[in-house]
Amino acid sequence: MRDQEAARYAAMLRRSAELKLMLAARAEPVLAVVDACEAALRSGGKLIFCGNGGSAADAQHLATELVIRLRGAVPRSSWPAITLALDTSAVTAAVNDFGVDEMFSRPLQGLGRGGDVLFxxxxxxxxxxxxxxxxxxxxxxxxxxxxxxxxxxxxxxLCDLALLVPDQETARVQECHIALGHAILTLLEDRMVGA
Incomplete structure (x- = not known):
């Protein structure tokens, strides 16, 4: 039993690594996202994130990296970013009044502006x-x-820009999403701060 678990564990990490290596060979779509984020921030816009479950946690994580900081060694000001899943009063009111399908679109309508970026x-x-x-x-x-x-x-x-992780297993996709998010924000920070 323990040998089977060890093999399963190794297979999970190998699959995660394989997916990340495949994504590493596809830089242009990531750089296009960095371009859009840079343009938004330089023109006074903001980055907005939304997702459900683990993806909601990723949305909060990435927004926090912008508002607070990503790397302690890079001095910079706070940048405007929000997640649409954070305000429980707004989320529950939207679900109650408009239905779950409008849980993110309703607050986006009030908080978003042309030129912002929605993840x-x-x-x-x-x-x-x-x-x-x-x-x-x-x-x-x-x-x-x-x-x-x-x-x-x-x-x-429906996406102007899409970063696709071609796998069906939620955990492996989420692992790649947070890696992509960190890469985007690191490259963005390098551009904005001039590192």
Missing amino acids: GITTSGRSPNVLGALKMAREMGIVSVGLLGGDGGPALP
């Missing part, structure tokens, strides 16, 4: 509330970035 994080590409936010972003002139998994699902055509 829609969904491992399946099928989360109705993330799809709603991506549609609202398009209507408002907000650049939409998808951190997606699998084949991208219905979210893929």
Whole structure:
């Protein structure tokens, strides 16, 4: 039994590493996302994140890296970023009054502005509330970035820019999403601070 668990453990880490190596060979889509984020911040815009479950945690994590700091060795000011899943009063009111599908699109309508960047994080590409936010972003002139998994699902055509992790296992996709997020924010910070 222990040998089987050790083999399973090694297989999980190998798969995660294989996916990250595959993504490492696809720099251009990541650099396009960094371009969009830089343009938003330099023009007074903000970065907005949304997702469900573990992806909501990733959304909070990445927004915090911008508002507080990513790397302690890089002195910089706080940058504007929010996550749409953080305010429980707004989330529960939106679900109660408009339904779960508008849980993110309703606050985005009030908080977002043209030129902002929305990160829609969904491992399946099928989360109705993330799809709603991506549609609202398009209507408002907000650049939409998808951190997606699998084949991208219905979210893929709603994204101006998409970073796709071609795997069906949620945990492996999430591991890649946070690695992609950290890479994007590191490159963004390098540009903005001139490191």
